[in-house]
Amino acid sequence: MVRVRFAPSPTGLLHIGNARMAVYNWLFARRHNGIFILRIEDTDIARSEKKHMVQLMDDLHWLGLAWQEGPDAGGQYGPYVQSERLQIYHDICQKFLKEGLAYRCYCTLEELEERRQIAKLTGKPPRYDNRCRNLTDKQIKAFETSGLNFVIRFKVPEELLVFEDLIRGVCQFDLSLFGDFVIMRSDGTPSFHFAVAVDDTMMKITHVIRGEDHLSNTPCHIVLFHALGQKPPQFAHLSLTMGADRTLLSKRHGAFSLSEYRKLGYLPEAILNYMMLLGWAPRDKKEKFRADDIVDTFEIGTMSKAPSVFDQQKLDWLSGQYLREAEIERLVDLAIPYLQAAGFISADEYAIDRTKLKLIVDAVRNNISCMSQIAQETNIFFRDVVVSEKHIEFLTSEITQSVLLSFYNELCKTHVLSSEIFKNILKAVQEETKVNGKGLYLPIRVALTGREHGLEMYNIALILGIDTCKKRIERFLLIRK
Structure with missing residues (x-):
């Protein structure tokens, strides 16, 4: 059975580009009658906050996404929050040490940075030079006696690694350029690479669908899968989302997160529809559709390798189409908080003239692309007109x-x-x-x-x-x- 996961870090609001990854995992699972899993990767203790986890889950539910396994849904392969899985990582790390697949590294941050700079100056890749891989027992004892902190590194085989990506085709990496990477930090928390490979193995993930910025991480994950005795899942690396200026989507391009679009009053079905158009198009080239319309024809391999461009005007057009078709009672309910905030209608909902409000909302729905615009469009009905x-x-x-x-x-x-x-x-x-x-x-x-x-x-x-x-x-x- 197909099993996919969306694994965000709760370090802030859910970025619209990252939410797009959730959408395609969800869509892929539906296409293949599989399982969609939500996993929270919160091992970045300094930046992770529970309120962000709660918010991102709420935003994904608002978008219409439902997962079969996750922090709130449970499942046989939990826990689904990494900070609750630390003992699992610790036990497997100790197993790797005993099997000779990993080793303690006592190099300090200052030493590592100095070697990186020397490597750059001499034109060599700034990889770890594996110098702690073959320490003698005497050297190890000396380091331990000195009380130096250590990390645990995985021994990377020096070979050519080849795999086929469902979107990008055959990919190959020379592992001799990687160096032995950290799997356990000095504070006892797992590295991203290690936690991901362990979780994907134990949760029986069959397909990893994520952004192309993770493509260079994939070789590290594959060698860890092998060490865990697991056949690697199939990978599909999606193109990233850019702003109109062809730079990575960020706050300077306007709204940034699902939460912000919710506050602006965009309909979730419009946002979902638009995100499915970022890097993919249905065979009939229609731009307005619902997930149910395309789930039987969606193929991950047909997604574009080129970066997708987030077009705010196109989103506004699409959102306007959904507003024109929405039930008027739903739009009235959505409009009330904005009109109350503007002081146009009573805070007491029982005192609101919904009959008149229905006429007003219906009259202006063709002129707006999100519900937050309704106060500006309707102020002529609530206040005396100011004439220039x-x-x-x-x-x-x-x-x-x-x-x-x-x-x-x-x-x-x-x-x-x-x-x-x-x-x-x-x-x-x-x-x-x-x-x-x-x-x-x-x-x-x-x-x-x-x-x-x-x-x-x-x-x-x-x-x-x-x-x-x-x-x-x-x-x-x-x-x-």
């Missing part, structure tokens, strides 16, 4: 005044509004003033909203109501009938 000096000058011109006065008089003749009645009112104003097109619509729009562009005029009038429309027009009438 330029617009005041425009509204006081002779032709504009004639349009406003005629429109005001027509409003006074009716007690109800509908789209049909509003159209008849505009038709009557046009016949009376002989003004049409932009000259007819713009004065009314500016007087009612303070803007030259925006929602359909009849929607604005219907939501504002006759009395509010009349009051806003009255402010700009120089001569009242």
Whole structure:
């Protein structure tokens, strides 16, 4: 059975590029009726925090991802948090020492740095020179007597390692260039390489799907799999996600994490859809689809080797498509916190006029790409309009005044509004003033909203109501009938 894992470190918010790796692991598991595992790699004690673990799990659930095994789901191969597996790493490390697969290294950080610099100056790879690999018993005893801290290094065989990556094809590495790497730090915590290989072995991972930045780590993991008596899993190294400037995605490109996109009010299905487009496309080239639409045709080997570019405009377009199709009641629920924060509606949800709010949200949904934009788009319905000096000058011109006065008089003749009645009112104003097109619509729009562009005029009038429309027009009438 296919078993894949997503293994983030809880050192901060879940990066959108890293979340993409979770998406493809989840999608691959669904494609092959396999198991998707969440594993928390928190052995970086100084930077890992439980609140980050809780947040990233919450963000992944919000995105729609579900795992069959993990910290909150349990499973027969747990624990699924590395800090709870330290004894396992310690026991296997001791086994490696006894079997001669690993050894204690007493080199200090200063010595290692000095050798790295010398290697660079002489044009050699800055690898560890394995000098502690063949220490005599006498040398080892001297180091232990001196009380020096030590790390444990794995003995890397000097050979050519070849493996086939599901995305990148045949890859080969000369292990003589690697040097013996650390598997256990001096503080008793495992290195990334060691913990990953041990966990993937014990959790029976069949496929490792991760970013191409880990490609150079793969040889270290493969030799550890061999030492553990395990056939290595199949590897698939995905291209990384870049910003529009072709540099690695970071905060300077805008929103950075799933949490930030949640706060901005993007719909999770839109984010999920867009992340599946980063480095892959369905056969029919459609850009808007749900995971269920493509799970039967998704093939990891068809993913692009080239870096994917995160396009905020494309995400906004796609998000807008989902907003247009979403259930209106759901959008109202999502809009309420933003409108409350803006002071537009009551903090008491029982005091909210949901009927009117539904009309407002439905009217503006075509103009927004995320729900946080709704306060800006709807403020004309909750606050008096502020009109610029330029617009005041425009509204006081002779032709504009004639349009406003005629429109005001027509409003006074009716007690109800509908789209049909509003159209008849505009038709009557046009016949009376002989003004049409932009000259007819713009004065009314500016007087009612303070803007030259925006929602359909009849929607604005219907939501504002006759009395509010009349009051806003009255402010700009120089001569009242």
